[in-house]
Amino acid sequence: MKVLKISAISTLLLSLYFTPLYGQEIIKNNLSDSINTSYVETKPMISADGNTLFFARQNTPENINGRYDEQDIYYSKYGKRGWSKSVNIGEPLNNEMPNGVVSISPNGESLYLLNAYVDNKKTDGVAVSHRTDSGWSVPQILPIQDFHNHSDFIDYFFSSNGQELLIAVERDDSFGDQDLYVSRKLKDNSWSKPINLGQQINTKHPEFSPFLAADNKTLFFASMGHENYGGADIFYSKRLDSTWTNWSKPENLGPDVNTESFEAYYTIPANGTIGYYVSDKNGRDDSRDIFSITIPYQFRPDPVILLTGEFLLANNEDDSIDYHVNFLTTSASESEIFVEYESNSFNAILPTGGSYFFYVNKSGHISESHYIDLEKQTTYKEETADIHTVPIRKDEKFTSHNIQFEYKTDEFVSSTYFELVRLLEIFQQNEGLQIEIVGHAHDYEDSVANMELSLSRIMKIKDFYVEQGFNPQRLLLRPEGSNAENADNYKKHVNSAFNINNRIDFLIKRTDWKELQVVAAANESASDSLINQSTLLSKKKTFKIHFDFDSYAINEDQELLIEIAKLIKDEEIDKVDLIGYTCSIGDETYNKYLAEQRAKAVKQWMKEHGLHAEHVEIIAEGEANPIADNDKIEKRALNRRVELTLSFHHKSALKAASN
Template structure:
């Protein structure tokens, strides 16, 4: 997705890039001298801003700030953005590359009686390169905290225009739609979370009579289902144990719809405390949420946001940590085990500002991040932004871009969420007073990279009954973890979302069973797709046959490819866990070529698998038998490509448990 910076139209304009010295600052982060650097953050609205420089004392002594510019040049204009109680500027000075001082202009200090002012200081083109500028203020003559948002120099007297940096191609085909009465009421609706299949919405209702604690119950979780006509059905309270008389909200839902990430820790005595929890669906009911353990978790703020990636590997949070740049910063923790997460990693200065970044949403491609911010330049209150992760450090991001004036208003806009397909965006906004939930069809420029939604059921291979199982998926290139999901205990249904660019293996797991693995090549990027694939688990019983779907050989040879190793390593683990187990490894071919060559190839491939298993830890005499069956035992018609593909296989048969 291409993003473009719609920046300044004035010819050769520069913004202050470094603070050289200053008289005082209100705080070391918010309202600090460094907040004057770069483009304005509070304009065009202006007003008190933590992202501007404010002297320490209100109506105090003579204050000043001196700033540097990256590329010294002749100029004929300095622009000072006074965002709060303007009129205190008394003088502007220029400095050449040898730090020689020149007076640009002096001013009569008095209140402008306006909320903001853009002070344009024009003069003849300098004969020297301007490397720095100093602005002085006599604060005691203008009531209130006098703040400066930004300082610019220009080689032109033309008006310096600042435009909000908006993602390229933000042209919407349809109108912004306020959802109907099934979702929006006279009360506040916020924090929509759309399931990856796009069919279920979780949201909160504030102080609604239908909350468990009535109108005194601030936040409770409600649910709506997408109807056949494209509207959202009548919302219903999700009920206990997820709702109680405390603050309840859904932070994210897994692709299978069987797990919810919930704000706060649900304690065993029914009370709530700070933290985050996960509840798993047991049939049609939600289990009591289990608290997640985050290593060295600290939140010094009175609010929090969470989001768990579709893979279940990454937990994103908006908290005030000890290393935050302001109040709420965005962080990520990596899954280290069941219910366990690593120490949070700060996303860095490209994302986080001196004020709040919150309500993160990581798209199904696990690269495209949407979030709300008071700190990045916007249209008023909090706006929604888009950025892309550039590597696995989680600290390297593209510059955040505003989603534009259709989605963002001059009021509070947050809670952005989209389904895996990426066609519609949902968010909440207070643009009409009370907070409501809206949706809009997304242009291609704002859609994340396409993904594939895999769905199906997990079955017992012998009884054909559904099974509650954990679904693991991995990158076949190295066997590393790609994600985790869970099937429904009653129906066996599961769903996973796979980004393009990789070849995946995926399988169900349940105690007492052997997984029949599947694989899918998604190296070539295409469009959004939905694929149905059932998974089977074979009971560990004598006589059961398990096909090894993720075994790959060089064409016409018995040389194993590295993509086979994760599958074979699980067979090693199986035999280590069952030390008396004995297997026959059977090789099969299609009928292309001579019967003799096919027999030899199948025998060689079976023996190659046996050798790998022995060399990687399977011990004990005669526990493995390699047998080649050639083309003698087809399971499909050899007259089609698909049939021949099914007949070319390696499988094992349990001879002894």
């Protein structure tokens, strides 16, 4: 009979509709029978994604200790058919003492719990439990400095960034009954002595059930001291600075929520659109029930971004090494971004109004990075940003989508400097690294124009690093133009402002690099050198520098160039001719361009090594004048070359010969 009565009442409960300012439709609901019963439901807490509701139910036979158990934790999941039938969460979170969830971590993997869970005694305090493969872990108390309470009641709430704890408690410096306080997390994971939020929030009457929205600024709380409709009402206030004692004047949420009865325990998901709270107005069998309501625009928190991502490993990598995601921000937020980790993923809540650059710190590894601009973001959003990480070892390649340039130019976009500096620090920390910078440009329809653009861009990157004192020998250049489109289908990027095909690859060529000396040792014999002194008996000498297919990168092991450099001095060399050649594969026009770039690459190498002649001439012959058969694979490689001809001063040649 009792069940029939509850069912009959539930079918008569009406959704209430309001139309306040701005023409917004406000929908208020008493939640379904799957959550509310004839017993008291209280202390609701909604997950950040809005899909799981934890709450407490009092003195029901389903509690761990039956109807004599003051309060147990229950939960319900939201799906296509609405809220699922609520389930007692069981041990170890429920015991014979009053139990309740006071906060949920953003990823839903940790629950903060009412009471201390010490020896099954009713003890003031707060504890934390973590989700494991076998269920929830045994709750562990979180120590708070100088903690005491003169009231029979207490409430807690943890900020979404995990750094602040709000407490509703009566202490020696309270203005009357329960006041709201803040405690900050310390380096040893304990919590500081609570600080009173001040008289703007607290009165001589109880203030309790604090809830801080995901923006870390918008506070909802219940009060019996501010102007209300009767009983306890729910209020809204904004934090104005980092002191946590400066707040806007609390505003009553109005008759859409508050009545002459009791309303408290307001909770909202990260999107800030639907609020959940407790009221004893129109509850089943006159008990307290949980209601939902559309949040009026004027009471909504600032929007945030709920960011999630996976850590993507290189092949055969050990995933047991801990990850740490670093965030750099241009926003005015005074607290760090709180990042939660699972085995191979992370999530974070990002306030809008600033921009964020983030990447993984992992010993012995290099990760890609992400940049997200939220300065003009005005609505809640969920983003995914997977991060690929590679070990620092020979032949590994990582891609940067955050070294970006203005359209059709080699001018850096301002946000690029975050990435340039990050990589510079990694390169400097690993002194044996030699990196090949591979440029991809897709701004033009013309492939040759894209090749030239990619070259000028990677040269700009190299110039930046050289200006910072980086040895130019450690940086090799390979422009690819628009030859290869982005193939990173396995990861997602939040920075959609740029063409994803415009990117820079970094290929690790060596990890044991040492600076090559271009000056011969004093006791070196002529027979030890690839070029002996007889070279200088003629006025000219020609050498051949070879290249990989479709490349004009100087290979790091070309000892011939080092030997040539030993000969070149400003007072000895009159002229240098650089003639570029290719094999016959490919378009003739493109091959002319490629040949020119090969010759320019040799000239650039000479410049970087401080080698100068009075005149350097560059000639692009392309596929002309082959010295080997282009129809044979093993032969045509000889045609991919630059012929370097040195013209010596006549007196220098005679002097060298006489020695």
